Amino acid sequence: MCDVLDKVENRGKAEGANSVALLMKKLFDQNRIEDAKQASEDKEYRTRMMKELGIS
Secondary structure, three states: OHHHHHHHHHHHHHHHHHHHHHHHHHHHHHHHHHHHHHHHOOOOHHHHHHHOOOOO
């Protein structure tokens, strides 16, 4: 059972990392450097940027 939970947790972490990477790519592509910097430091701002850019 622990192996299954570990796999689910690891998948969640990987998906989260992919979402953050996609956010950074979109912000950099739009030359929104300050937004990328703030999103990297502030979880609430990062969440707001993800909603704005349609990243789930």
